[in-house]
Amino acid sequence: MVTISATPQTGYSFLQWNGGGLTNPFESTTTIKITEDANISAEFVIQYYSLSVGAEFGGDAKGSGSFRHGSVVSISATAAQGYQFEYWEIDGESYSIYPFTTIDIKSDLNISAVFSIKPLSSNLEVTSLIALDWYDSSWFGVFFQSDNGWVYHLEFGWIFPIINQSENLWFWSQKLGWIWAGEETYSEQYLWSEAFQNWISWENNDLDSIRYFDFLNDQWVDWER
Template identity: 30%
Template sequence: MAKRRRKRRGFRLFFLLMLLAGLLAIKWAGTVSLVADPGAGGTLTGAGWYFPGAKITVAARPQAGWEFVGWTVRGETVSETPEYTFTVAGKIELKAQFRPLDLYAMEALARGRGSVAVSAQQVVRGEVVVFTAQPEPGYRFAYWEEDGEFVSAEAVYSFAAQAPRNLRAVFVPEEYRVDLEVEGDGEVVETWSLEPARVTLKAVPREGYEFFGWVDMDTEQEIETEAVLSFAWKGGRRLMARFRPQLVHVDGDSLMAVASKQTTIGQYAPDDLVYLPADYSSGKARLRREAAEALDKMYRAALADGVKLYVVSAYRDYQKQTNLFYRYAKEDGIFEAERYSARPGQSEHQLGTTVDFGGTSTGLTEAFFHTPQGQWLYNNAHKFGFALSYPKGSEEITGYIFEPWHYRYIGVELAREWKESGLTLVEFLIKKNQAF
């Protein structure tokens, strides 16, 4: 009897010890709770009770139309990956953040005769979409547009979706063409309206370049200097869009100013112009005072040598150069005019330090070089501060033909240095002028 009582007491003690151990385990175990935010965003695995020190992995799986954003604890992000591994230190609640996927509608339409296709009508953000255009016989694909704006000239156009897109392929009759040439670094965007047929061309320079004119290649006339050219289509037309490196603005007051096809002095006008004497000019020609005084000395030195100099052109303002240049362009075409006449803002005459000599039977031709005046100037002008701007054989460097009558005042010291250098004047000034 006593033996049975001892067994019952032992069983009770064992049961109490086990109960105590269980309670202690519950107290010290880590509860890992998982919450989806919002609840419809996805499913979670890995919640439960774990002993401290246990290394566990929880996982989030987004539902269709949702994407996982990150795991947070009390509002702080602890992981941005769907699977998160950590060591249990105690009770913790992890919240899985989800958001709806950005779904974008894609629509392809056509204007004119042709077919279009899109790789998917609904895509998620970042997904690559391909639009394809196929013209019918007798038509050609011109471009894709959206809300009336040019998008691409590629018949197969692809991009990563970042918003809903509604693209329209424009097809035009095969004969609706403008033959385009591009000079320099840029491109031309071509758009059409069909009833009536009208084309709009937009010149788009690349970085570091600027647009400076449309040329009708049949007449070689510059027809527009604005980047956008629009006209009714009445048959084939050959046009050139011209781009050049962005012009460098220089100070026209400096005797070392670089006046070239790569620079501009804008509408600069000197404030110290004086009239040249009627002895060797028309009496209406003007130069800056310093240049005029040097010219007077040179005239008298040449006269002492039996050579009579005569100035046929000196300072020209911006407007006069504009009129002169475009008159020449109308007579000879823009490309030929650019060989012997400067565009406004690029002429050395606008500096007020440059003269054209004449008064001989040769006129302003290469033959002037072989006249007494031409020879005397070539050998002596630098002694008085004048430099020959456009020597023979330098057109590729200067951009202008040989002009043996065209001299620019740069000062005696610089002119002597220029003469000894063997460089063209523009090369010499670029080398000397650190601001260029």
């Protein structure tokens, strides 16, 4: 009995031996009984690997699939409204800071797109730091920026802003739900209410409370901060 072995090159895997007299043709190392001249060949196949592309929150990531060893695969990350792309991550390590990039396939991989909330402080037009974590916007007023995205606004109390453009934003308040504020209309003290599906006008003559005029129902509404 003669022992024979087959070693695949990188990116390939052993499939089987072709020929007669083999003890086990599906083992890369096996034996063969020699009783006459024999031609034995090893058969290899290229390996395919799984690429899993995803994101926990804040956006969408694409590019998952099964690919041949050595493939160069394009992956993409798109931030949801109010979020921004930070980087790609593989096994806890940063891979790339570009939302559209490529990755070499040499093994099974799990890659995640990491997004973060767009901070109001760095995305509103003409905003200046006036104290630790306190900012003054040229049109949206004074607010405190927390690390988790929540903002304490001097007029509206705690709000959760979603901003895509520096001159307008959506924010959520426990009292009135989602509110849209734009630079031009805000200066006239007008806000758009998603719940009312109408404009509301706000006034803050009393520092302890603000009230809003609901044009749809023709009444004043108290905003409790």
